[in-house]
Amino acid sequence: MNRKHFLKAGALLAATTFYTSSNAIGLTQSSKLRVGLIGVNGMGWANLNALLKVENVICTALCDVDANVLGRRKSELEKRNIQVKTYEDYKQLLKDDVVDAVIIATPDHWHCLIYVDAIKAGKHVYVEKPIGNSIKECEVMVAAAAKSNCIVQVGQWQRSQQHFRDAIKFVHSGKLGKVRLVKAWSYVGWKDPIIKKPDTPVPAGVNYDLWLGPAQKRNFNENRFHFEFRWFWDYAGGLMTDWGVHMIDFGLIGMKASVPKSIVATGGVYADPNTAAETPDTLTALYEFDGFNIQWEHALGIESGPYGRDHGVAFIGNNGTLVLNRQGWEVIPDKNKMEAVPLQPSVDNGLELHMVNFVEAIRKKDKSIINAPIEAGSHIATISQMGNIAYRTGKKIYWNDENKKFTDDECNTYLAAKYHNGYKIPAV
The missing domain is CATH 3.40.50.720 (NAD(P)-binding Rossmann-like Domain)
Structure with a gap:
């Protein structure tokens, strides 16, 4: 921040x-x-x-x-x-x-x-x-x-995990040379598209009105309940906010970055156009900073992501690339400009x-x-929301950090979640 x-x-x-x-x-x-x-x-x-x-x-x-x-x-x-x-x-x-x-x-x-x-x-x-x-x-x-x-x-x-800290320390050492591009990603191969299901009566034992809370009143549908809530805008932001907050977070830490100059995103529901989900199953978002970019990508139903990893963040420098995820980190030299660092595995429980x-x-x-x-x-959740807002508006968007608003009025309609059923965003 x-x-x-x-x-x-x-x-x-x-x-x-x-x-x-x-x-x-x-x-x-x-x-x-x-x-x-x-x-x-x-x-x-x-x-x-x-x-x-x-x-x-x-x-x-x-x-x-x-x-x-x-x-x-x-x-x-x-x-x-x-x-x-x-x-x-x-x-x-x-x-x-x-x-x-x-x-x-x-x-x-x-x-x-x-x-x-x-x-x-x-x-x-x-x-x-x-x-x-x-x-x-x-x-x-x-x-x-x-x-x-x-x-x-x-x-x-x-x-709190040691190998994440060690990897960021290496990035900050400067050994990678100038880092111009950071890639962060999540490929969730085990998750298939959600098949459309009809609305049903509320299951016995479920206080559905209390579950909805400030969200829009809707009939009960199994697709929106328990784990699956994350694929609907009423309740969450899809993989961008589910996994992006983890991986983009370390991109920002590694680059000592604050807020981007601009954001653009493209994607959609490509795996199965007939899915019940609203959030994109395939997305690429590009965050522009001074002197470098951070690129986010995600895909549901595909297991093999960049560098053969289903999730991670990669710092791509002039001398080499550091690849980091929950399993560990390694450095891949570029044209023998530096020594390789073999996989440094995770040794603790984060x-x-x-x-x-x-x-x-x-x-x-x-x-x-x-x-x-x-x-x-708050900072990483905000950055992730920016990616979703760029996707939902289809625009290249710009953030005014002084006013805590976008420079585009349509984008600003997404700043606050819409509360329903008598609920209001809490005052502090």
Whole structure:
């Protein structure tokens, strides 16, 4: 993030209340950190299990709008002698004094609302990426954190993984020569197109109105529920915001980059034009910076991406190319201009280290040691949203960082997610 963004975010807070986390008071290294999970399916469950491996962390509450999944997770914890309260409405969980911190792992369109309520309730927050489903939501979430002493960690766990740090250190060493192009990508070969299905009655045990929340009212359709929500604009931003926030993030870190000068994107629903999905299954986005470009590409249903990897980021320099992903990193020389670096494999568990970092920051009451702070989560989510907006408008677009707007009025209609059903973007 550049300095102007932080200054502006700080200025917005001057006349409002400061949110205090009372549950951090008296939390020592030996006392139990009590955690509640909001959104217990998929990544939320993985996050909780990683967090429970940290010493003196216990789970005390679960929340989900699907009673079927909620009951299953409660039973699984009981088999491990972990007793929890369960809630359908996250607001009731936030009122519970036996919860010090929450994991937010709902569909993206709910992140901002739950996050701001959690901060106001004085809870520490681990929030899944992307932090928000619009640029405006990201700004609100940064502002809320700036008014609070609550600790926030964003679920970009590669930032806690050693080989990612080692690779970026090599990029910063200058050995690659001038880097003119950075490629970032995600090829999801295991995911087939979504076959269109008819609307059905809401499954028993599902509070569908609460699941929709601020999203547009629609009949229930299995294609939009649970994992598949990410392919519909009402709830998420497709692979660009699902994987782009991971890989483009490291492109920006490696290049010490802030905001692009321009963005252009092209793609579409090419794998199966009859799919039910709205977000593009094939996309290329180009971000222009001074002296270099960052190129994003993704494809559903194809497994072999650049350099034979299904995901990654490549720093292409005059002397060689560094290729990095979750498995490790290597350097491929260009015409023998430098020595090759063989694959340096991953040697640790990034998600578990991320949780250790989160708990350490809570116990030390020190935001500065967080590896994925809300400002960083906001920045990369915003950059990813820019790529989607360029795709949806079909234009080469330009961002005015001083005004936090695009130079094009049509683009600015995408700045804030449209809230429905009486919900409003939270005020902080």
